[in-house]
Amino acid sequence: xxxxxxxxxxxxxxxxxxxxxxxxxxxxxxxxxxxxxxxxxxxxxxxxxxxxxxxxxxxxxxxxxxxxxxxxxxxxxxxxxxxxxxxxxxxxxxxxxxxxxxxxxxxxxxxxxxxxxxxxxxxxxxxxxxxxxxxxxxxxxxxxxxxxxxxxxxxxxxxxxxxxxxxxxxxxxxxxxxxxxxxxxxxxxxxxxxxxxxxxxxxxxxxxxxxxxxxxxxxxxxxxxxxxxxxxxxxxxxxxxxxxxxxxxxxxxxxxxxxxxxxxxxxxxxxxxxxxxxxxxxxxxxxxxxxxxxxxxxxxxxxxxxxxxxxxxxxxxxxxxxxxxxxxxxxxxxxxxxxxxxxxxxxxxxxxxxxxxxxxxxxxxxxxxxxxxxxxxxxxxxxxxxxxxxxxxxxxxxxxxxxxxxxxxxxxxxxxxxxxxxxxxxxxxxxxxxxxxxxxxxxxxxxxxxxxxxxxxxxxxxxxxxxxxxxxxxxxxxxxxxxxxxxxxxxxxxxxx
Amino acid sequence: xxxxxxxxxxxxxxxxxxxxxxxxxxxxxxxxxxxxxxxxxxxxxxxxxxxxxxxxxxxxxxxxxxxxxxxxxxxxxxxxxxxxxxxxxxxxxxxxxxxxxxxxxxxxxxxxxxxxxxxxxxxxxxxxxxxxxxxxxxxxxxxxxxxxxxxxxxxxxxxxxxxxxxxxxxxxxxxxxxxxxxxxxxxxxxxxxxxxxxxxxxxxxxxxxxxxxxxxxxxxxxxxxxxxxxxxxxxxxxxxxxxxxxxxxxxxxxxxxxxxxxxxxxxxxxxxxxxxxxxxxxxxxxxxxxxxxxxxxxxxxxxxxxxxxxxxxxxxxxxxxxxxxxxxxxxxxxxxxxxxxxxxxxxxxxxxxxxxxxxxxxxxxxxxxxxxxxxxxxxxxxxxxxxxxxxxxxxxxxxxxxxxxxxxxxxxxxxxxxxxxxxxxxxxxxxxxxxxxxxxxxxxxxxxxxxxxxxxxxxxxxxxxxxxxxxxxxxxxxxxxxxxxxxxxxxxxxxxx
Numbered sequence: 001x002x003x004x005x006x007x008x009x010x011x012x013x014x015x016x017x018x019x020x021x022x023x024x025x026x027x028x029x030x031x032x033x034x035x036x037x038x039x040x041x042x043x044x045x046x047x048x049x050x051x052x053x054x055x056x057x058x059x060x061x062x063x064x065x066x067x068x069x070x071x072x073x074x075x076x077x078x079x080x081x082x083x084x085x086x087x088x089x090x091x092x093x094x095x096x097x098x099x100x101x102x103x104x105x106x107x108x109x110x111x112x113x114x115x116x117x118x119x120x121x122x123x124x125x126x127x128x129x130x131x132x133x134x135x136x137x138x139x140x141x142x143x144x145x146x147x148x149x150x151x152x153x154x155x156x157x158x159x160x161x162x163x164x165x166x167x168x169x170x171x172x173x174x175x176x177x178x179x180x181x182x183x184x185x186x187x188x189x190x191x192x193x194x195x196x197x198x199x200x201x202x203x204x205x206x207x208x209x210x211x212x213x214x215x216x217x218x219x220x221x222x223x224x225x226x227x228x229x230x231x232x233x234x235x236x237x238x239x240x241x242x243x244x245x246x247x248x249x250x251x252x253x254x255x256x257x258x259x260x261x262x263x264x265x266x267x268x269x270x271x272x273x274x275x276x277x278x279x280x281x282x283x284x285x286x287x288x289x290x291x292x293x294x295x296x297x298x299x300x301x302x303x304x305x306x307x308x309x310x311x312x313x314x315x316x317x318x319x320x321x322x323x324x325x326x327x328x329x330x331x332x333x334x335x336x337x338x339x340x341x342x343x344x345x346x347x348x349x350x351x352x353x354x355x356x357x358x359x360x361x362x363x364x365x366x367x368x369x370x371x372x373x374x375x376x377x378x379x380x381x382x383x384x385x386x387x388x389x390x391x392x393x394x395x396x397x398x399x400x401x402x403x404x405x406x407x408x409x410x411x412x413x414x415x416x417x418x419x420x421x422x423x424x425x426x427x428x429x430x431x432x433x434x435x436x437x438x439x440x441x442x443x444x445x446x447x448x449x450x451x452x453x454x455x456x457x458x459x460x461x462x463x464x465x466x467x468x469x470x471x472x473x474x475x476x477x478x479x480x481x482x483x484x485x486x487x488x489x490x491x492x493x494x495x496x497x
Numbered sequence: 498x499x500x501x502x503x504x505x506x507x508x509x510x511x512x513x514x515x516x517x518x519x520x521x522x523x524x525x526x527x528x529x530x531x532x533x534x535x536x537x538x539x540x541x542x543x544x545x546x547x548x549x550x551x552x553x554x555x556x557x558x559x560x561x562x563x564x565x566x567x568x569x570x571x572x573x574x575x576x577x578x579x580x581x582x583x584x585x586x587x588x589x590x591x592x593x594x595x596x597x598x599x600x601x602x603x604x605x606x607x608x609x610x611x612x613x614x615x616x617x618x619x620x621x622x623x624x625x626x627x628x629x630x631x632x633x634x635x636x637x638x639x640x641x642x643x644x645x646x647x648x649x650x651x652x653x654x655x656x657x658x659x660x661x662x663x664x665x666x667x668x669x670x671x672x673x674x675x676x677x678x679x680x681x682x683x684x685x686x687x688x689x690x691x692x693x694x695x696x697x698x699x700x701x702x703x704x705x706x707x708x709x710x711x712x713x714x715x716x717x718x719x720x721x722x723x724x725x726x727x728x729x730x731x732x733x734x735x736x737x738x739x740x741x742x743x744x745x746x747x748x749x750x751x752x753x754x755x756x757x758x759x760x761x762x763x764x765x766x767x768x769x770x771x772x773x774x775x776x777x778x779x780x781x782x783x784x785x786x787x788x789x790x791x792x793x794x795x796x797x798x799x800x801x802x803x804x805x806x807x808x809x810x811x812x813x814x815x816x817x818x819x820x821x822x823x824x825x826x827x828x829x830x831x832x833x834x835x836x837x838x839x840x841x842x843x844x845x846x847x848x849x850x851x852x853x854x855x856x857x858x859x860x861x862x863x864x865x866x867x868x869x870x871x872x873x874x875x876x877x878x879x880x881x882x883x884x885x886x887x888x889x890x891x892x893x894x895x896x897x898x899x900x901x902x903x904x905x906x907x908x909x910x911x912x913x914x915x916x917x918x919x920x921x922x923x924x925x926x927x928x929x930x931x932x933x934x935x936x937x938x939x940x941x942x943x944x945x946x947x948x949x950x951x952x953x954x955x956x957x958x959x960x961x962x963x964x965x966x967x968x969x970x971x972x973x974x975x976x977x978x979x980x981x982x983x984x985x986x987x988x989x990x991x992x993x994x
Binding site for chain 2: 040080083084085086087088091092094096097098123126127130131134135138139141142143144302304344346347348349350351352355356358359360361362387388391394395398402403405406408
């Protein structure tokens with residue numbers, strides 16, 4: 001999940017200075033419009049030590065009009081607060097309509113601290129998170145725009161930051177500096193994943209922000225707030241739940257960014273990975289031999305397997321699937337393909353056709369495209385309403401959780417290629433008679449929306465890359481490499497308990 | 498909670514026969530309109546042994562057109578079903594658009610059984626319920642109208658039924674008849690309360706139906722289904738979450754009922770209860786003396802108390818509050834009154850002003866009207882949108898849970914009088930110079946909506962009468978009796994741990 005915030009996203013000083021005046025004017029305009037909108041904004045800022053939550057808030061103050069902006073830190077509760085139900089201190093700090101309230105940590109602060117220090121068990125952690133989901137849901141329906149930001153740092157950056165850290169009055173961690181230990185970081189990330197996964201909803205989503213570079217961090221948060229305000233005001237006349245939070249433009253930056261700030265998880269993939277023909281042949285037959293045995297083992301153990309293939313057009317899904325199944329007994333696996341829903345399928349809830357096709361114990365089902373269509377093609381092409389694809393992340397997580405709880409092993413592949421490689425393959429398809437059926441006008445149209453798809457993939461990996469069902473990103477510019485990466489992952493998966 | 502289904506609601510044979518033709522024609526019309534609506538209907542029927550779930554379904558079949566109607570019982574899972582995630586069997590039985598699916602028990606069946614037989618602990622019960630809430634939410638947003646009926650019987654009726662029962666292939670309970678023991682009933686009711694409270698949402702509400710009389714039971718379920726269908730179809734063009742399920746007409750019967758079928762929890766109150774002046778005086782000073790001491794005890798123990806007064810206009814709330822506070826030290830309690838929200842209050846979420854006023858540890862706060870305004874006056878007068886008051890039940894339960902978890906003792910009183918008594922009091926107010934300020938045109942207008950308020954109170958008691966915060970219904974035709982009942986309950990409450 002956090003890989004989506006370890007991309008080295010930065011904004012150079014001159015680019016930042018070019019952006020800043022326009023951003024500030026947008027912020028002030030949005031803030032002015034907010035005043036009579038009947039809406040209020042609640043910004044919750046949580047994240048790692050060293051990620052600069054305080055500096056971020058100070059920058060927001062310098063950009064917004066500080067009138068109509070109030071920040072609450074929720075350090076030690078006062079006796080007034082201790083003598084009332086826990087949530088009272090947050091209610092008394094709630095922003096009125098027309099204003100923006102910033103909660104540093106908010107109701108997540110104590111939860112994170114207690115969970116990291118193991119003062120609360122998983123059961124009670126989950127229960128509490130669920131209560132906050134319902135609380136935020138009520139606020140959203142009562143005209144509060146809830147925006148949650150989680151600031152994240154790669155390990156090395158955090159280490160440097162913490163060794164130079166100023167002490168702040170935030171005493172949630174121990175004073176002896178034990179929170180600087182790598183073990184602590186690991187625990188913090190585990191807790192963060194659990195909290196984000198369970199409290200990330202369409203009405204009050206988490207925005208994961210890489211905080212390595214202060215300029216990038218601040219601009220991203222400010223732009224997200226502005227965009228949410230504009231979206232909501234465009235929809236005014238009652239904030240219906242079906243409106244969702246950020247509409248279609250949730251990812252696309254409102255201001256032109258420089259390239260380094262646009263990195264996604266896909267940029268982490270080394271597209272130069274190559275495999276020689278001989279290596280490929282050797283590894284291929286090696287893995288296929290092993291998978292043949294492992295597939296029978298799974299059958300004997302009555303463990304089912306679900307494999308999801310997603311990727312760019314012409315990324316080589318079909319070829320990878322053929323190499324995966326080549327070694328397996330045809331009685332053990334089935335391949336399910338999904339296009340636009342049929343007439344019959346349209347008469348059921350969205351997930352119905354995927355539920356229908358789930359394999360029996362011991363069998364393998366390969367999904368050539370899947371339920372992720374909703375947050376990819378349906379999102380980008382506008383086939384699904386904003387609120388419908390925004391709520392789909394959570395629904396998909398629940399669906400996959402139900403699978404893994406039953407004992408199903410689940411693999412999810414995204415096959416990544418560069419736009420240049422795609423172009424070359426499209427042209428080859430057009431020129432090769434027996435491949436011509438594989439290329440359509442639609443493929444060319446999709447290609448024009450490369451950036452939108454790339455952002456949708458990034459958000460998908462963040463919101464559905466769960467600990468029980470992570471994504472595997474495949475370097476597929478070299479077909480041989482892609483196939484072996486897929487086989488290697490499958491071999492590992494089928495050996496797991 | 499179940500007191501709302503132990504009212505002796507019946508429908509005589511001749512009244513039933515007069516209703517039936519019109520009801521059937523409404524059902525067929527609604528079913529026909531459903532066909533092309535893009536909606537489907539999922540009816541979940543759960544409830545007590547002996548409540549006639551099977552007979553109900555058979556009657557629905559005789560009334561509806563059986564084409565487009567499918568019933569699923571979910572007895573022992575097949576091996577096909579066992580070899581897939583648990584919910585698979587329900588997904589394969591999902592009704593397509595245009596049709597009605599009836600699930601006997603549905604996903605609640607195993608949950609009830611496991612909980613009653615203590616094969617699942619509270620933590621896992623709650624977690625599973627929460628998953629079903631999210632599942633039903635997704636279905637509702639994917640155009641499935643989810644209607645859940647819980648059939649209930651008073652203890653004596655159930656005993657009679659079970660002693661004559663035919664055996665059915667439903668083997669969820671043991672065959673030795675241990676489920677007929679009173680201990681079993683108690684357990685079943687506890688589990689039912691827990692499940693209903695947690696899975697009762699605006700999008701998939703539970704309807705509690707008294708099953709003592711088969712005619713009443715069947716007509717009520719059929720009417721509820723018809724009403725839901727009509728409401729939804731009136732709102733078509735996309736089932737937005739904000740539409741809620743049943744709109745404003747959720748309680749008012751579509752067909753004229755006879756009086757016995759209209760009983761509410763208020764009819765269980767003995768309005769003839771009276772107290773002589775001398776008894777009253779003695780008890781009054783007795784209780785006031787005790788409460789004086791108990792209020793100081795609570796202060797020393799640092800336990801806060803919240804007292805909610807709701808009731809009919811002129812039911813005597815003010816007088817009861819004065820008698821309650823008379824004995825107490827004025828430093829320990831405060832009375833908060835609520836009218837229409839002020840300008841400032843309107844700038845915050847609905848519950849904000851009540852959160853704001855919560856007492857510190859050791860203090861007593863008396864709410865003269867309260868957050869229940871949303872499901873009473875705001876509902877009946879149309880000040881709140883349907884979806885807003887429908888979701889309020891759940892939000893109120895969460896709010897009160899947060900209070901009691903902090904250790905606050907909570908009392909909720911409904912002061913009940915007859916319409917005749919109210920009329921007499923209104924007249925007296927008009928005629929008594931120093932009482933004239935207490936009677937307004939609004940009071941007379943509210944009075945005209947007596948039946949709607951009565952139904953709203955009934956639903957409020959069902960949906961917010963939780964085990965941690967039950968309602969106390971007060972017989973208030975006699976003011977002396979009302980005051981002593983209030984004081985007696987307060988004395989008991991303040992002695993509780």
